[in-house]
Amino acid sequence: MKLFKRKENFSPVQTASGIRNVHPFSDLSGYSPFTSCEFKLYDSLKEAIPVIDAAIKKTVRLVGGFKAVCEDENAQIKLAEFLRSVNVNGTGVGIDIFVSxxxxxxxxYGTAVGEVVLSENCEVSALYNASLDDIVLKRGNNPLDVRIYRKEIEGNVPIDMDELISICTLSPKPGNVYGTSLLKGLPFISGILLTIFNTVGTNWERVGNVRFAVSYKPTDSNDRAFAKERTEQIAKAWSETMRDSRASDFVSVGDVSIKVIGADNQILDSEIPVRQLLEQIVSKLSIPPFLLGLQWSSTERMASQQADILTSELEYYRRLLEPTIRKICGVYLRTIGFDCNFTIEWDNINLQDETELAQARLNNANAEAVEIQNIKLRNEVKINGQQGT
Known part of the structure; x- marks a missing residue:
């Protein structure tokens, strides 16, 4: 009896680049104008400003899950098991990880690329999220033909089985194969915000680590004659006092004044400009501020209009994802011998208070009951009028 199964052989992932660290400046070998630099810029934005990273991750979670429903019951069972247990990127399990x-x-980045990986038996073995640094998208012979190339040391290599690869773009510009990032337009605003944060940190570092100005003023000619020696003595005594871990006194004679450097200056109030900049960022990301920990109002609940707007945003992202999900499910069903129709059913998005929803349903039911009663009364009046005539 075998305790361990033989490791399944995967076909090489087509969208994984073969370029590795050839020399310290290997990025120059696969340089692609604008795109690679832009991708690194967006990564830096997410790393530098946690609000941006949190908004994107919360949007991904709020989109919710889904299930595929097939007409054939046997296909339904196998497809559900596949979606639950498929290998993703070699480290994850389940299509939810792939979709996230x-x-x-x-x-x-405005562009996402995913690949269905087949085994030697032409069965779906895994799903792979391709890095945009490893591939290049170009126009083919006509404007509707998009070709995928894999970056290699010898140059860009075209991918053969591109029917196993799914490309999705967000708000692409006309004539451009790449989409538009949700973070486009934020580098300028984020740069100002980081400048404010850096300045605040520097100021507080200076305030927390206090610096002193010790001044000695000679009072007469005798003091002026020995000003240099007395200044060196005062500096030595002050340094010893400040280095001592215990509380100690500094005693001196003559006109000696001690002041904190910068004590007369005030730190600028950054609350208003920071809020204005964060409002610009939040408006671009379309996430309610309180979900990001920003308490700008006395209430922490969303209005029904805000919930409807956020729901429409999430449904838009679902419509973008559904073709990729349908392609993965279709490839899997064909590889196991099924050609049945199926639908993608998403989980219900519920962003409003259950009490308010229940009250709204009750009000609608009462209004419908009143309308039915009015219809019955009108019908009775018509019948009585006809009988009277």
């Missing part, structure tokens, strides 16, 4: 990574890549 796919959507985060789409929101961050």
């Amino acid at each position: 990574c796919f959507l985060e890549q789409l929101l961050t």
